[in-house]
Amino acid sequence: MKAWQIQQLGEPAEAIALADVPVPEPADAEVRIAVDATAISLPDVFMCRGTYAFRPELPFIPGQEVSGVVVAAGKDAKTPVGERVMAVTSFFRGHGGLAEQALALDIATHLAPKEMDHAEAACFSISYQTAYIGLVTRGEIKPEENLVVLGAAGGTGTAAIQLGCALGARVIAVAAGEEKAALCRELGADTVIDHTQVEITEGIKEATHGQGADLVYDPVGGDACKAASLAMASGGRILIIGYASGSYYDPPTAHLIMNNTSMVGVYVGAYSKPYTSEVSEALVALWRDKKIRSVVTKRVNFEDVPTALEDIANRRATGKIVVCDEP
Numbered sequence: 053m054k055a056w057q058i059q060q061l062g063e064p065a066e067a068i069a070l071a072d073v074p075v076p077e078p079a080d081a082e083v084r085i086a087v088d089a090t091a092i093s094l095p096d097v098f099m100c101r102g103t104y105a106f107r108p109e110l111p112f113i114p115g116q117e118v119s120g121v122v123v124a125a126g127k128d129a130k131t132p133v134g135e136r137v138m139a140v141t142s143f144f145r146g147h148g149g150l151a152e153q154a155l156a157l158d159i160a161t162h163l164a165p166k167e168m169d170h171a172e173a174a175c176f177s178i179s180y181q182t183a184y185i186g187l188v189t190r191g192e193i194k195p196e197e198n199l200v201v202l203g204a205a206g207g208t209g210t211a212a213i214q215l216g217c218a219l220g221a222r223v224i225a226v227a228a229g230e231e232k233a234a235l236c237r238e239l240g241a242d243t244v245i246d247h248t249q250v251e252i253t254e255g256i257k258e259a260t261h262g263q264g265a266d267l268v269y270d271p272v273g274g275d276a277c278k279a280a281s282l283a284m285a286s287g288g289r290i291l292i293i294g295y296a297s298g299s300y301y302d303p304p305t306a307h308l309i310m311n312n313t314s315m316v317g318v319y320v321g322a323y324s325k326p327y328t329s330e331v332s333e334a335l336v337a338l339w340r341d342k343k344i345r346s347v348v349t350k351r352v353n354f355e356d357v358p359t360a361l362e363d364i365a366n367r368r369a370t371g372k373i374v375v376c377d378e379p
């Protein structure tokens with residue numbers, strides 16, 4: 053089958069190459085999916101560079117999220133062959149979604165709603181499951197709380213804005229430049245801080261009338277997280293999602309104590325299938341009510357993957373880019 057492989061580490065254009073590879077066999081707890089669409093994002097760039105938490109042996113196929121049809125199942129997998137699904141792939145062992153067929157753990161595979169198109173289904177799982185587990189399960193968000201979303205125009209940030217609004221929070225989005233700010237407003241953010249114009253700590257204090265943030269959704273880390281941590285309400289929670297900036301922020305412990313601030317880890321992969329299925333159903337219900345949607349900002353053909361990854365690497369992308377040969 054045709055696949056994009058990471059054959060050497062480096063920037064996407066030099067790391068990735070088209071290859072003809074054998075169709076992979078699912079392990080006992082996996083399914084094999086004939087891919088209709090694949091969402092690509094920053095972690096795929098990190099995998100090209102070798103800076104991601106998972107580093108399969110070279111060469112390997114990246115691509116974390118797909119939609120498609122189950123064509124084979126291991127003996128312990130519960131998802132029936134023939135079902136149309138949305139799934140997080142087994143990219144961590146090199147069988148990602150930038151291929152004609154991909155593997156996925158059964159626990160990371162959920163039924164796709166019939167009315168949801170291939171592209172939207174491909175980017176529903178990670179962004180929204182992370183936003184839900186972050187805001188609801190780990191962050192215990194309450195209506196009227198001040199929610200600050202960092203990296204707000206990105207893949208998981210755009211999901212957190214919409215879910216935060218749906219849950220009744222006051223959403224303060226942080227993004228770079230007018231184009232990204234406009235997207236955050238369109239998605240429902242009450243306030244947008246363009247951090248190229250306004251310093252983040254001051255922007256949050258102003259937007260919350262001095263109260264500070266109750267909850268910070270942080271896929272960025274580094275200086276952005278540090279700036280947000282200096283504008284917390286007492287009892288606030290910082291949800292640690294990722295490190296788009298290249299590093300996490302490690303705050304001084306004394307700083308957390310003095311303001312009753314919690315740093316809270318968020319990782320969907322640690323939850324069981326019954327729980328993530330419950331979460332998936334709750335999210336699909338919100339999608340059917342038109343409260344949330346996948347923000348597919350660009351669809352690209354299979355041969356255009358390296359250029360699309362370069363756009364993500366160079367911070368030119370917003371929302372989600374989906375590889376999908378259908379219009």
Ligand SMILES: NC(=O)c1ccc[n+]([C@@H]2O[C@H](COP(=O)([O-])OP(=O)(O)OC[C@H]3O[C@@H](n4cnc5c(N)ncnc54)[C@H](OP(=O)(O)O)[C@@H]3O)[C@@H](O)[C@H]2O)c1
Pocket residue numbers: 093094095178179182202203204205206207208209226227228229232271272292293294295296297298318319320321364365367369370371
């Ligand atoms: N914990 C989990 O389960 C989970 C789930 C999903 C994602 N993540 C992690 O979350 C992070 C973000 O993922 P994503 O898909 O949302 O990424 P994304 O779509 O590329 O968005 C990340 C945002 O981060 C900001 N940013 C700051 N410094 C950057 C840099 N040096 N390079 C690129 N972007 C930078 C950009 O916003 P501005 O340009 O507006 O500043 C960008 O829009 C990744 O580390 C990923 O691994 C974790």
